[in-house]
């Protein structure tokens with residue numbers, strides 16, 4: 001590797017605002033009053049919070065410095081497995097910022113928001129086409145919210161048939177939100193083990209599928225970055241007992257334009273616009289988790305639905321079987337615009353190419369690192385690959401140590417200790433937007449770290465050395481957070 005990406009240059013320390021403030025300092029100046037002063041009412045003079053007194057420059061510098069400690073996709077590669085931290089082209093932000101969109105009030109009547117409704121209408125159709133489904137709701141505000149919506153749809157479907165079922169099948173490779181959503185909806189998750197290839201076998205599903213099981217919730221590609229190759233057979237088994245197939249489509253970035261889930265037995269799927277469709281995420285920003293369904297579930301979708309009538313777009317409420325609203329208004333509209341803009345600017349060919357490159361990049365890393373790190377499943381992967389610390393355990397070096405050391409090399413660590421089915425997991429998702437040079441640098445850094453693990457393991461135990469914040473006591477940081485001075 002040429003020069004290390006990491007540096008400890010002019011990064012300034014920053015005290016808490018409470019340490020910085022000085023009594024009487026003020027961040028604003030208002031004109032001198034030209035009326036007599038008058039004491040406030042008794043009940044308005046109660047003790048306020050203990051805010052520090054600060055000047056404007058104190059505040060500006062404080063937040064600017066903190067922002068410089070930040071790391072994001074705009075500063076470097078961010079290969080967090082399961083998160084799809086791909087670069088979001090700035091043009092999408094620009095479209096979402098247009099005042100007609102950003103200023104649109106959700107209570108505007110339909111005749112004053114034809115443009116916005118048209119975009120929602122078309123966007124629903126694009127997502128349905130990409131997933132091979134028939135209808136879409138844009139209301140859910142995140143992936144997990146889409147899952148809950150999907151579970152409510154499954155419940156409504158069975159209810160309409162006069163049956164009540166109590167269980168949902170969930171593979172052991174599921175994302176943590178899956179069993180949580182199932183439980184929140186009142187179902188009991190039934191865990192099924194994946195086979196030695198890291199995917200579900202049809203036999204394992206046949207063993208547990210029964211008349212009390214409402215359906216299956218399967219992440220595909222799964223959290224090991226592997227495609228559930230038996231999904232079609234599994235769907236047949238679930239359907240034969242009148243169950244439904246829910247696909248967690250948060251990993252759609254691997255298969256856009258390649259797999260239409262609706263054609264391989266999926267009845268319901270959610271997408272993460274803030275992963276696959278190029279919307280910035282992390283840091284609690286708004287997300288969006290639209291849900292697409294097959295025709296037989298359309299009547300249960302949340303209301304209002306955007307429909308077209310005599311060439312006009314209207315918000316239709318009259319769906320007696322609907323699960324009703326899952327969002328205060330229509331969902332996170334700004335995120336829809338970003339994703340719509342992304343889909344329109346890419347076009348079908350380039351969406352497919354993005355997935356192909358995401359898969360290529362992950363397989364490149366997998367092949368180049370598989371003799372350095374233990375590869376959990378040595379077979380072609382989708383958009384992410386999962387290693388473990390098995391080869392380093394002899395040197396008493398663990399996944400956490402290697403992840404921390406990566407920061408000294410100027411790289412954001414990958415996802416670690418997830419998925420749970422792999423001990424000491426190291427899960428790398430490079431995404432399609434990284435160049436070969438950047439991938440090579442990442443690979444070389446990992447190789448150098450593995451050499452250090454052999455020759456000087458203490459270096460890793462003390463990592464990171466060159467970062468602003470050194471090795472944290474993570475348990476104490478979580479249990480006794482210091483939120484004020």
Ligand SMILES: *Cc1c(COP(=O)(O)O)cnc(C)c1O
Nearest residue numbers: 082142143144175177219248250
């Ligand atoms: C990210 C993710 C989710 C949850 O999505 P949120 O928007 O964070 O709620 C669910 N499933 C999988 C596989 C994911 O990667």
